[in-house]
Amino acid sequence: MASTILLDIGFMAMLVVVAFAIVRLRSLFAIVMLQGVYSLVSAAWFVSLDAVDVAFTEAAVGAGVSTVLMLAAMLLADRESRPVPLGRQIGPLLIVVFAGLAMFYAIGDMPAYGDAHSPANSYVGNDYLDRTAEEIHIPNVVTAVLASYRGYDTFGEAVVVFAAGLGVLLLLGLNGNAGRWRAKPNGVRISKQAAPAARKRPLPADAPQPAPAPAAASPTRRTKKPTAKTKKGGSS
Amino acid sequence: MISAVFENYHYSVVIILMMTGLYVVFSSRNLIKKLVGLSVFQTSVFLLYITIGKVAGGQPPILVEDGHGGGHGDSTDHHAETAMNLLAGGEAKVGGAQHSAEVLYSNPLPHVLILTAIVVGVATLAIGLALVVRIREVYGSIEEDVIADLDHRYNLEGTAD
Amino acid sequence: MTPHVILRIISKFLIPLIALFAFYVQFHGDFGPGGGFQAGVILAASVILYALIFGLDAAKKAIPPSWVRIGMSLGVLLYGGTGVVTWMLGGEFLNYSVLIDGYPAKGQHYGIIAVELGVLLAVASVMLAIFYAFGSRQPDLSDEDW
Structure with a gap:
């Protein structure tokens, strides 16, 4: 038990350090990677808290896929966030401190950590544990509750995931070619860029491709290069 | 009350983490950093749920x-x-x-709730990132100040005539 | 003379193992930690790794975007369809006990497997679709960014 407490305290310290580092840093790449680290450390803590399924999901989703997605979005946007003036930070800090104090005040009413007889751990959770062995005959209670007892819930979640994917496809397009127009809100063109269209390049396997010009790539990478040639020529 | 805070130090740490995430959401002007803060906040809420479901010696x-x-x-x-x-x-x-x-x-119910919440969380995060990418394409920036400035200059909100 | 030889060789070895592990997680989810959500994400991660190493076009040749689009809807449809089948058999929506007459526990097994398959399909396809959407928009990645 003592070793578990030490582990817990270690994980908590790492989480706090990583979270504060996220507040302080300004490089978006570092922030995104630290978010992945935060997810991974919290996944390790989930194992220590007996939530193996949750830890598995958090490690795969939080530390894996969401980091990749954030990096992809960051490549399409900026690499650095601007500093926030100090005067703009006081208001949020006050709000956060007040909210935090209110929650600290509420700690006294929370059940003790690890209490087996707390209201949260008393009724329906135990019921699931008892009935899974009799009714469903599979050892993993989490899977049983997820797929069978709370099947409606999970169906809703699956639909939400589907809808979110649909939303991303509507916003960006499966081939990245949604909204290939130049954005002109109210008839005014704000930005010089056009939305990057789908890349259509000749397949690299057959033809010996010409050496890519790396000199032109580095400074003007983010501003979209004139795509007329690649759009027409690369229809393969 | 003070003793309760120290006895249940797990809750205290989780609250500190939640407030850190919330502070990032409130204070930063960069949209991607805001989303990272939201993600930190979300993970901390997951930690709170799982901490409640833990049974000692379980x-x-x-x-x-x-x-x-x-x-x-x-x-x-x-x-x-x-x-x-x-x-x-x-x-x-x-x-x-x-x-x-x-x-x-340990109590399986919070695990189930959080398990699905994580996957839904990444799906909604993807929506947010897609919106950020589109905003960047239109405005050429993801800083809130610049966006608000452009909105004001080109009267995109349609308030001033 | 392709660049990143070590990455290519190692990922060539790893990608099938990751995909296999996804199916292990899927079908062992009744007995240990795992299930459709995790397996779907891991399966998508294997394709994402392939796309990161060998390029998005190669990944799109292996898993065409049209499959992804179909898989997204098929997964949710499989989940909902299981519920409709139990409805037709006289039970409540998503009450798998009626799937096999006389053996409610066995029916629960089959129902959970079907539902988890639906979740696997939906989650893997949605993650892949999101990655394709972001990745296709990306301006060309120069070599220094590695």
């Missing part, structure tokens, strides 16, 4: 096949044996299975 909620696996609780239910008998088709009634030790499990 095991992960995967029913063990025999009661010898350890665990020492005062729970009086016998689902361990039941699971064993049912899984093995009833042929496993070896001696001693009747009075083997009961196993204490």
